[in-house]
Amino acid sequence: MLLTHFNTTPYSKFILIDDCIEQPAGQILNYLITCRLQLTYEIHYGIYEGCYSRKVIPKVICHDFTRNLDLTDPLKVENVIAKIKDPSIVFIDSLVHIILIYGFKEAYRVLHYIINNPNILQVIAVYHSDLLEDEKILNNFQHLSTFSISVEPKFKSNRPRIAYTYKKSGGKVVKQIEEFYFENGVLKTEAIKKIDVQKLLQDTIEEIEPDKLTTFKISLKDDEEKAKASVVLPYLPKAKSEESEGVIHYQFDEVDDWDEEDPDDDLNI
Numbered sequence: 001m002l003l004t005h006f007n008t009t010p011y012s013k014f015i016l017i018d019d020c021i022e023q024p025a026g027q028i029l030n031y032l033i034t035c036r037l038q039l040t041y042e043i044h045y046g047i048y049e050g051c052y053s054r055k056v057i058p059k060v061i062c063h064d065f066t067r068n069l070d071l072t073d074p075l076k077v078e079n080v081i082a083k084i085k086d087p088s089i090v091f092i093d094s095l096v097h098i099i100l101i102y103g104f105k106e107a108y109r110v111l112h113y114i115i116n117n118p119n120i121l122q123v124i125a126v127y128h129s130d131l132l133e134d135e136k137i138l139n140n141f142q143h144l145s146t147f148s149i150s151v152e153p154k155f156k157s158n159r160p161r162i163a164y165t166y167k168k169s170g171g172k173v174v175k176q177i178e179e180f181y182f183e184n185g186v187l188k189t190e191a192i193k194k195i196d197v198q199k200l201l202q203d204t205i206e207e208i209e210p211d212k213l214t215t216f217k218i219s220l221k222d223d224e225e226k227a228k229a230s231v232v233l234p235y236l237p238k239a240k241s242e243e244s245e246g247v248i249h250y251q252f253d254e255v256d257d258w259d260e261e262d263p264d265d266d267l268n269i
Contacts, residue, residue: 002189005166011122012147014115019151020130023160031187042088048097084119092125096132104137
C-alpha cells in the first residue's frame with residue numbers, strides 16, 4: 001500500500017517524513033530520489049544538514065545550504081525556486097534545520113511558497129522530531145502535508161515500521177502501519193496483522209511455569225498426584241456402600257414403659 005501511494009499520479013503534493021536517531025530515514029529518502037530520477041522531471045535537492053559533498057547525487061541538482069547562510073536573505077531557497085521554469089520535484093533535508101536557523105514562521109511561509117509554486121510537482125521534506133521536540137510544530141507541518149510518514153524503530157519484530165497518513169484528493173484519509181525493509185536496494189513493505197488479544201493472553205498463560213515463579217516446588221508428579229488422591233481426610237464423610245443401608249437397632253430394657261394398646265382405639269376408626 002505504501003509504495004502504491006508513493007507512485008500514484010498525480011503525485012502527493014507534500015510528503016513529510018519524520019524520523020529519529022534510532023531509525024533514520026536516509027535510506028528511504030535516497031530510494032525516493034532514485035525513483036524520481038527515472039522520470040523526466042528535474043530533481044532539486046536542498047541540503048541543510050550534514051556534509052554536502054557526501055550527499056551530492058549524480059543527475060540531481062543539489063543546492064548547498066549548509067554554509068554561508070545569510071539571515072538577511074531568508075533561506076535563499078526562494079531565489080532557487082523562482083528560477084525553476086520546468087516541472088520539478090524538490091527534496092528538503094532537513095526541515096528542522098531550517099526551523100532552527102530561521103524560526104518556525106519563516107520556515108512555514110517558505111515551505112508554503114514552494115508547495116504553491118505551479119512548477120513544483122512534489123515536495124518531499126525530512127523532519128527530525130528528536131532534534132526539535134515540539135509536537136505543535138510537527139502537527140502544523142503534518143496538517144500542511146498531503147502524505148505524512150513516521151519512521152519508527154523495531155517493535156517486537158526484526159523490521160522497522162512506517163506509520164503513515166495519506167490524504168486522497170477526494171478527501172478520504174488512509175492511515176496504516178507497515179513494516180519495511182530493503183531488498184537489493186528496493187523498498188518492500190508488509191502490512192502488520194492485527195493481534196488477537198485473547199490468543200495472546202492464552203499463549204502467555206500457557207507459557208507460564210509455576211515452578212519458576214517461586215523458590216519452592218509447586219507442581220506434583222503423577223505418582224504424587226495419585227498418593228494425594230488416595231488420602232482419606234478425617235473431616236470428610238466416608239463413602240457408604242451401595243449394597244447396605246443404615247439401620248437403627250434398639251434393645252428394650254425392663255423398665256421401659258411400652259403400651260401395646262392402640263392409643264386411638266376410642267375413636268372408632
